[in-house]
Amino acid sequence: MDKRPFLIRLKLALQGSWGELYNPDNPPPEIPLHEMFQKITELDDDFWGGVYAFSTDPMGRVISPEDKFILSRKAQDCGKAMAQKTAAEYETAKIRELVKRAGLTIEKTTGAEHGGTIHFAEFAEPDKIRIYESCLEKTPLGEEQLSRDAKDLLASTEEVLITHELFHYLEYQQRDTIFTRTYVHHLRPILFFHPTARLLCISEIAAMAFIKEYLKLPCSPYVFDLLLIYGFNKDKAYRLYNNIINLAGNVQAPVQKPIIDTISN
Ligand SMILES: [Zn+2]
Numbered sequence: 001m002d003k004r005p006f007l008i009r010l011k012l013a014l015q016g017s018w019g020e021l022y023n024p025d026n027p028p029p030e031i032p033l034h035e036m037f038q039k040i041t042e043l044d045d046d047f048w049g050g051v052y053a054f055s056t057d058p059m060g061r062v063i064s065p066e067d068k069f070i071l072s073r074k075a076q077d078c079g080k081a082m083a084q085k086t087a088a089e090y091e092t093a094k095i096r097e098l099v100k101r102a103g104l105t106i107e108k109t110t111g112a113e114h115g116g117t118i119h120f121a122e123f124a125e126p127d128k129i130r131i132y133e134s135c136l137e138k139t140p141l142g143e144e145q146l147s148r149d150a151k152d153l154l155a156s157t158e159e160v161l162i163t164h165e166l167f168h169y170l171e172y173q174q175r176d177t178i179f180t181r182t183y184v185h186h187l188r189p190i191l192f193f194h195p196t197a198r199l200l201c202i203s204e205i206a207a208m209a210f211i212k213e214y215l216k217l218p219c220s221p222y223v224f225d226l227l228l229i230y231g232f233n234k235d236k237a238y239r240l241y242n243n244i245i246n247l248a249g250n251v252q253a254p255v256q257k258p259i260i261d262t263i264s265n
Contacts (some may be wrong), residue, residue: 034145034229036241038066040226041149041219043248045212048222049076049205051247053097057201062187070184075202076181081207082170087214090147095163095214099129106162108133118232121161123168132162140233147217150227157228160221167210171203180206 004075004152012036043052049072053062099106104127112119112132118134140146140152146154175181180203187195226244230237 004032006100023258028235028242031238031241032145033140033143034147034150035222036226037146037150040223041245043220043221046072047248047251048208048220051251052222052244053201053205055247058141059197059199059200060201063185071202072200072205074179075205076209079167079206080213082167083213086170095159097167099166103127104129106131106228110134112233118229121165123165125172129162129165131158135228135231140227140231154227156215159215163211163214164207167207
């Protein structure tokens with residue numbers, strides 16, 4: 001079960017598989033936030049799910065690009081369908097109203113930065129959403145040259161965080177049947193050993209698709225990874241941006257093989 005708070009994966013992204021880019025002796029180039037925002041909002045959901053999200057998953061390196069693509073699409077479908085079902089069930093587009101009706105409580109807390117990791121929000125079983133206040137206070141809304149679109153997006157930060165954790169609540173309610181919790185990936189056999197792995201990132205991909213559908217966002221909510229980290233540490237944001245652009249530059253041609261039926265939950 002993925003209990004990692006929203007964006008804790010940034011620690012993996014910045015200090016793990018991209019460790020060479022975390023070298024303090026090799027500071028990243030400074031790039032204006034509005035330029036970074038413009039670039040990353042051009043990236044599509046298949047990149048964010050099938051490439052970026054898997055790059056932050058400990059198991060991402062052993063999954064083929066084709067399977068990442070397929071699993072990302074399945075997770076996106078799962079999140080989107082959940083958003084549509086939830087909107088119909090609760091008959092409200094207002095996320096706070098929905099959270100209230102679902103019986104969840106929202107708690108504001110401090111201590112977002114802990115052990116090199118920045119926490120933005122988390123779902124605490126069985127019915128609590130925790131929002132770390134400093135991530136709301138540090139959003140770079142005051143940055144000059146930010147477009148109206150970027151500012152509108154930043155203004156919805158709290159809603160985005162709540163909606164993300166609402167997905168994890170709904171996922172928890174359906175933990176015995178939902179794809180993101182029940183899917184087990186079969187790795188390459190080693191002699192008579194048939195290893196399997198849970199993929200934590202599919203839960204995050206679904207949560208992001210849930211947000212995008214429910215709040216009708218014009219771009220992937222994954223852009224908040226960069227926008228919010230920028231408020232805490234600009235160098236980390238520049239490094240993250242470089243990593244995203246490098247990943248986007250290494251994307252292979254779209255998957256053509258119709259192997260979607262080979263993956264099931
Ligand atoms: Zn999450």
